[in-house]
Amino acid sequence: MRCSRFMLFAGLLLAVFCRLPHARVSAAEPSSKPNIIYIMSDDMGYSDIGCYGSEIDTPNLNQLADSGIRYTQFYNTARCCPTRASLLSGLYPHQAGIGHMMSDRGHDGYRGDLNRNCVTIAEALRPAGYRTYLSGKWHVTKKIDPKSDADKKNWPLQRGFDRFYGTIHGAGSFFDPNTLTRDNQYISPADDPEYGPEQQANGQYYYTDAIADHAVRFIQEHHVDDGEQPFFMYVSFTAAHWPMHALDKDIAKYAGKYDAGYDAIRKARYEKMIKLGVIDPDATELFPIEERLKETEFWDWDKRNMEVYAAMVDSMDQGIGRIVGALKDTGEFENTLICFFQDNGGCAENYGRGPKGKPRADKPTLEPLAKDYLQPQMQPRQTRDGYPVRVGKGVMAGGADTYIGYGGAWATVSNTPFRLFKHYTHEGGISTPLIVHWPNQVKRQGELDSTPGHLVDLMATAVDVGQATYPKTAHGGQAIKPMEGKSLAPTFRGQQIPERALFWEHEGNRAVRMGNYKLVARGAKGKWELYDLSNDRSEQHDLAESKPAKAKELAAAWQAYAERANVLPLNPKRPK
Template sequence: LLTGLYPHQTGVGHMTADKGVEGYRGELSEQCLTLAEVLKPAGYRAYAVGKWHVARNTEPDGPKHDWPRQRGFDRFYGTITGAGSYFDPGTLTRDDTPISPFTDPEYQPAQFYYTDAITDHATRFLAEHQRDHAGQPFFMYVAYTAAHWPLHAKEQDIEKYRGKYDGGYEPVRRARFEKLKQLGLIDANWPLSPMWGEWDAVKNKAWESRCMEVYAAMIDCMDQGVGRIVAELEKSGQLDNTLLLFLQDNGGSAETYGRREEMTRPEQPTLPPIAPDALRQDIWPKQNRRGIPALKGPNIMPGPEDTFIAYGQAWANVSNTPFREYKAWAHEGGIATPLIAHWPRRIRGRGELRHQPGHLIDIMATCVDVAAARYPDEVNGRQIKPLEGRSLAPVFDNKPIAREALYWEHQGNRAVRMGRWKLVAKGSAGDWELYDMEKDRTEMNNLAAAQPGRLQQLAASWEDHARRINILPWIWKPPYARMAGPAAAERSVPESVGDAGAAKTRPDPQPAGKK
């Protein structure tokens, strides 16, 4: 997303821990450039707001060579890590200075909520740019964390969705499926993949409904924020001349953090308090600053700042309608999200749909293209890896993009797409599945046995790609190679044991022709 390269080419092949091999060093390498580093020589000022999550060091006193300001951005407000509390986020930073939301001298809202803080600083940076640098073009990277776990939202936003999900998973999923077809976003002939979870089997339906109410509220707040950013651009007269790209970087998450514990809310704090000015680092906070432990499980309604709960596999299945699987998998439920592009001065087909596949690696090439910037092959004697992505600008005019293939890998889950054909597998030891994306984008008819020649061709292409960009040799060892789920890289238990972070998968469609 930031570099126009595949993750392993940048050194961030899996999160931000150093695995000791080139593709998995846990931080941006010197052989890649960020969007800010490429656009600044073309005269742009660059701003980043929200999550960063491509730095190995997050400590206040540690090295900052891979923090936003050192990778080309003029201003930064956000978190160096990728997730955490919305009411008291760890690694909160302004420019290069770690801060506490409760003692920040520059920003003291009546109630701190991270999504609002991201919006407030995005609009502030836009206003300051118009005041102080109106003669320069700008690039802004706004990386909301919503609706990543934990389920934290403001009560007034939750109230809008009260009771909306009381009917359970299937009615919501079916309604979304029909609306997607009605809007032309999906082919009416694609079958709906199987539902995961049975509402009748849910013991605490009020709690389960509340999980989705809070999730919806988190997205609602982000949507309000996007509207405020658009309004700020309109106020400055820059809206028509600004390319807005809105997307999500993965499908809904089936992780089940905080859903299985049996906790009750204590009447008094049970842990030592944390001072208001203390700098927090935790993604999974064990307590709030008053000393209340992070409350989890179906006895605790999600939403408040002292809770830590995820919305779970069944609601993620609803979010990913009509596709199979989830975030972390390379099936469509994990990798397929829409991209919305808005640029009145350049895009003539307003409200029109384009159905060409694109990839996060295309964002850099698109920005370089429309900004008339130059992507260099060398900077200060350092060789820079060539761009992997393609500009999406031709798609604005409904023209095709020429490319051979697109590739994915995360935690051993892997895929390649060439034209209409997609090869995908779960885990580094999983069998390949083959699908025709034009007829079967919901991946219900596995053609692996019926077309072994095509399977071998695509598999060989993926292997060549994986060796070229340092996916291979594998860092995933059993049981990780078999688990393939969202928590596979974090846990050391066999799949049969299960854990609070792992998700189960349904049986795969059998290959056509297999008996």
């Protein structure tokens, strides 16, 4: 999908008539209800896009921010699948059955499958006349290798989506992703008649491009097939989750960009964030990066990891630009609410960063894979053309035969100026940008908004602006838990929403925010720490001992939440 927009649309229009028996051209007036597009990136930190402080080139997100609102105190849930469960359901993740990851830990809050006590945004909007689309990562079911249709009960089409292209599992190669699926059927990226080399960037499959290109396809085919209806689309990128995989043309753009090192890049981001107004220098300290996280012996290797990471973010932004272009081409841009956010903070996991790795072979050493071979593993053993996949220090990231994460020092840079990372409920683990853009309704162009918000608010927002009715029962009469969030729509007009407490728990890491005060603990046995975020958002000055009454008040609020929201027992282990 690299030709001009006009040629692309004409080709897709022809494809619709040739390929889809139900295709029709509607003469009806467009819907007065807005289209809604929620775009989420993966394993990115608060400062990783240009309009929040980064040196990475993200012109399309920057433009959406310049014409919309940037929220500076919005939150996710600290981890990939709990965030997806919370976003989709409008509940805290344990209430939706996914308090941890995709395994059953023997308690209702930890089943590892999206439960039937919730509805997804797609299920809530469909009765209001919306068509529903998903392109990208799903990751809210443990049934990734289904033996029957019953095993697919929590796949996208069975949870309210009309069309789906993406992966059921949570991580994988960007060049050969496992569990790649169209609608309900696994497909091979090397043997896909609907998305072959002629549609791919330089004839090469790259998952970030594929996600964006299918989002474009859904917009354009919706315009032809169902233009009288509004649509909801969830675009769930896997960039910039490990492995550090990117196209050569994008990596080349960042060659030498990180030569100055971790501290210099982080300081430059901090200063840019202050200049942009994203952070208050009086409320955020730029504390040192832990020395133990810095790579010294293999610096050129680790510098390369960040160059590839930047290329991944850049590629995602290019895809978002194509999505915006498709909206403009179909006349839907003005009446589309676009929200961009992230699933957790930067990732300090050391995947692939072990002992020194092996050099690349001069030629393939394994048999090539058949085109229709379905990749079963998160980390493939080999590339399609027969090169072994390599990990370890010194293995230069980027290509399909590598599988490397970017590590704790760069994750600290990503999370500038906050503490800790993905997994943790300190600000570095749960803070996300939120960009809101909707020309028909959002007139606060380029403004910053400090309203504290949470992913649970996005269900409430969709139901509000989509004029939908959130159900009390669904799935054959099953009782549905009430929404936990508040619609953000009043803030689009500069109004306030009621102040409320926000809660977190993941792997024993837990937190509650009420007003400007936040109580947070690291690990199930960690002691409570208390911070006044109005003057200490980087969480450096613990007030738990000096303000014991406030700490006690917030701890009681968290305990009440944990008891009602299926959080307890705290961080249970898998049954043996």
